[in-house]
Amino acid sequence: MTEGLLPVYRARLAEGALKEDTAQRLAVEKLQILHNRLKDYRPEAPRKVRLGLFGWGRERMENREVPGLYLYGGVGRGKSMLMDMFFEQSTVSPRRRVHFHAFMQEVHEGIFAARKRGVEDPIRPVAEDIADGATLLCFDEMQITDITDAMIVGRLFERLFARGVVVVATSNRHPDDLYKDGLNRHLFLPFIALIKDRLEVHQLDGGTDHRQARMAGRRVYHAPLGPDATAALNAAWEDLAGGEGAPLTLKRKGRDVVIPRFLNGVARASFADLCAAPLGPGDYLALADAARVLILDDIPRLSRARNNEAKRFVTLVDALYEARVRLVCSAAAEPEALYPEGEGAFEFGRTASRLEEMRSADWWG
Numbered sequence: 001m002t003e004g005l006l007p008v009y010r011a012r013l014a015e016g017a018l019k020e021d022t023a024q025r026l027a028v029e030k031l032q033i034l035h036n037r038l039k040d041y042r043p044e045a046p047r048k049v050r051l052g053l054f055g056w057g058r059e060r061m062e063n064r065e066v067p068g069l070y071l072y073g074g075v076g077r078g079k080s081m082l083m084d085m086f087f088e089q090s091t092v093s094p095r096r097r098v099h100f101h102a103f104m105q106e107v108h109e110g111i112f113a114a115r116k117r118g119v120e121d122p123i124r125p126v127a128e129d130i131a132d133g134a135t136l137l138c139f140d141e142m143q144i145t146d147i148t149d150a151m152i153v154g155r156l157f158e159r160l161f162a163r164g165v166v167v168v169a170t171s172n173r174h175p176d177d178l179y180k181d182g183l184n185r186h187l188f189l190p191f192i193a194l195i196k197d198r199l200e201v202h203q204l205d206g207g208t209d210h211r212q213a214r215m216a217g218r219r220v221y222h223a224p225l226g227p228d229a230t231a232a233l234n235a236a237w238e239d240l241a242g243g244e245g246a247p248l249t250l251k252r253k254g255r256d257v258v259i260p261r262f263l264n265g266v267a268r269a270s271f272a273d274l275c276a277a278p279l280g281p282g283d284y285l286a287l288a289d290a291a292r293v294l295i296l297d298d299i300p301r302l303s304r305a306r307n308n309e310a311k312r313f314v315t316l317v318d319a320l321y322e323a324r325v326r327l328v329c330s331a332a333a334e335p336e337a338l339y340p341e342g343e344g345a346f347e348f349g350r351t352a353s354r355l356e357e358m359r360s361a362d363w364w365g
Contacts, residue, residue, distance in 0.1 A: 004035035005085040024078050027204045030069055031086040034168070037066050038092050043135055043164020068167040070142075070195060072174055073204035079170035080140050080264040081242070082204075086168065087138050095136035099262070100169070101290040103139060104149050105251045107156065123152065127159035139169040141265055144179040144188070145289055151184075154191035161198050168199075175201060221359040222330045225298060229330035233268075233295055236328045240293055241266040250286045257283050259291075267291035271299045275312040284319035291325055299331035302339040302348070310339060314351045321354045326364060335359075 009028045012018040071079050087097045107126055114122030130137070137160070144150050160167070171178070175195045179188045195201075220236070222229035237245075241263040248262035257279060261268040267287065274284075274296070287294070302310040320327055331338060335355035339348035357363055 003089070003091075004032045005082070005089045006032040008085055008089060009082075021078070023073075023204050024082065027071055027079075027082055027202060028085075030071075030200065030202050031082060031168075034066070034069055034166075035086065035090060038090065038136065038166065041066055041092060041135070041166070043166075065164075066166050068169070068199040070167075070169050070171065070175060070199040070201045071204055072171045072201070074172065077204045079204055083138055083140065083168060083170050084264075087136075090136060092136040092166070094134055095138070096134035097138040097140070099248070099265075099290070100139045100142045101250075102248060104146075104152075105249060107152065108148070108251060111152070123155050124159060127156050127163070130156075131160055131163035131165050135165060137165050137167050139167065141290075141292070142169040142171040142178070143173060143289070144182070147183045150179045150182055150188045150191075154188070154194065157191065157194060157198075161194070174203070219359075220326075220328045220364070221335070221355065223332065223334055225300075225330055225332050230297070233297060233328060233330055237261070237266065237268055237295055240264075240295075240328075241268075248290065250283065250290065252283055252286060257286065259287065262291070265292040266295065267293070268295040268297070270297040271309075271313070274316055275309045279312060281315050281319065284316045285323075287316075288319045288323035288325050293326045293328065294320060296327060296329040299329055299338065301332045301337075303341075304343045307343070310348065314348065317351050317354055317358075321358065324363075327355075327358045 006028055009018070009025075013020060018024075071083065073079060084097070087095065107130075110126035110129065111122040114125050119125060144153065157167075173180075175192050178192060178195075179185055182188065218236075219232065222232045241261075243263050245261040245263035245266075245268070248259040248267065250257040250259065258273075259267045259269050260273060267290070274287075299313070300306070302313065317327075319325075333340075335352040336349075338352065338355075339345045
C-alpha cells in the first residue's frame with residue numbers, strides 16, 4: 001500500500017471533498033516523491049557509498065542529501081492545503097510546520113537573546129536550535145519584505161542546510177521575485193541562489209482559485225450584527241482556514257501585536273482587537289503582509305465619540321486595500337451607513353467606497 005499524501009489526495013477526490021485539478025495533482029506527485037525520499041532519512045547518520053570506476057571499489061561515508069521543494073503560485077491554488085497533507089503524512093521526526101512570518105519573529109527573538117549573552121555570531125546558535133528541533137521544516141507563505149530579514153536568511157539557511165534540514169516552502173512568488181526592489185537587494189541574491197540550489201522549484205499554476213471558489217456566490221459583508229452574522233463568519237473561517245488556528249504575534253518595535261486567530265494565511269480578529277487598541281499604520285501593514293484574508297468581527301457604528309477608533313479603522317482598510325487582502329466581516333450597518341453623520345463622516349466616504357469594492361466578486365476574483 002502506498003504511503004504518503006497521494007492516497008489521501010485520491011480518497012478526498014473520490015469522496016468529493018476536492019475537485020479534480022491537474023496542477024494540484026502534479027504538485028501532489030512532487031510532494032509524494034519527496035515523501036518517498038525522506039523515508040528513514042537521518043541527516044546525522046552518514047551512509048557508506050562505494051566510489052566509482054576510478055575509486056577502485058573503495059568506500060567512504062557521506063550524508064544522504066535530500067533536496068526540498070519550493071511550491072509557488074497564486075492565492076487560493078491549494079498550496080497550503082497540499083503542504084499540510086504532506087506534513088500530516090510525513091514520518092520524519094522531528095518535523096515542524098510554521099508560517100514564515102512567525103518563524104522570522106522567532107529568529108529575531110533568538111538573535112536578540114544570543115546577543116544579550118555576548119555570543120559573537122548570534123545566528124549560529126539560533127540555526128542550531130532550529131535544526132535540533134526540525135529535520136523537516138515546512139514554511140507557509142515564504143516572503144521577504146523587510147531588509148532585516150533579507151540580511152539574515154542567507155546565513156541562517158546556509159547553516160540549516162549544512163545540518164541536513166529539509167525545507168518545504170509555499171509562496172506566492174518565484175524565488176527570483178523575493179524581496180523584489182528591496183533595499184540593497186544585491187546582498188540578498190546569494191540566498192535566492194541557495195534556495196534554487198537546495199529546493200526544487202515548482203509552480204502550482206492552476207486556473208482555479210479554490211479559495212475564491214469556496215466563497216463564490218456567498219456574502220462576505222454581513223450586516224446587521226447578530227447571531228446570523230457571527231455564524232456566517234464562523235463558516236467562512238472553517239472554509240478558508242480549515243482548522244482551529246492559533247494566535248499570531250507580530251513583533252513591532254519592541255512590542256507585541258497579537259492577532260487572536262491565524263491559520264493558512266487567514267487571520268481573525270474583532271474590531272476592538274484592531275481598532276480600540278493603540279495601533280498604527282505600521283501595525284496594519286504588518287498584518288496585511290502576514291495575512292491573505294482577514295475575518296473581522298463586530299464593526300460598530302462610528303461617530304465623533306469614537307473618532308480614534310474610526311481613524312484606525314480607516315487606516316486598517318487602507319492597508320488591506322493596498323495589499324489586496326480579502327476581507328470578510330460583520331458590521332452594524334452597510335458601509336455607507338457606518339459613519340452617518342458628524343465630523344469625519346465625509347472623509348469616511350472613501351473608506352465606505354473601498355469596503356463596497358472589497359465585497360465585490362471582482363475583488364475576490
